[in-house]
Amino acid sequence: MDDAIPSISTAGVGSRFVSQAELEDAKAKRDEQWKAAYARLGQEPPPQPTDDAYDGRSLAEKLAANRAAKQEEWEERNKLGEAVLPSSPNTGLSVVANSRPMDRKPIPCTGRR
Numbered sequence: 326m327d328d329a330i331p332s333i334s335t336a337g338v339g340s341r342f343v344s345q346a347e348l349e350d351a352k353a354k355r356d357e358q359w360k361a362a363y364a365r366l367g368q369e370p371p372p373q374p375t376d377d378a379y380d381g382r383s384l385a386e387k388l389a390a391n392r393a394a395k396q397e398e399w400e401e402r403n404k405l406g407e408a409v410l411p412s413s414p415n416t417g418l419s420v421v422a423n424s425r426p427m428d429r430k431p432i433p434c435t436g437r438r
Contacts, residue, residue: 356373359373
């Protein structure tokens with residue numbers, strides 16, 4: 326029963342927890358195996374990705390920060406768009422809309438599709 330799954334084993338709850346030292350040992354062993362595998366292939370192992378720093382914020386705080394950042398980005402994008410578009414009704418897009426010839430008659434709808 327040595328290879329039993331921890332959640333099904335008959336041992337106490339405390340035996341299912343892993344210490345930081347055990348985690349570091351497992352990581353070191355995995356790194357050695359990784360480097361040995363590349364050595365067998367005769368290749369230089371690529372640089373390992375760095376672990377993300379621990380962020381002690383709750384999920385709600387992280388989501389609120391992401392939402393605020395996206396809102397600021399959206400406002401900045403729209404502010405740039407408003408700066409490009411003319412604000413006066415006598416210039417810009419209204420001039421283009423009013424420049425169409427008004428003597429055209431609309432095409433009557435026949436009701437067929």
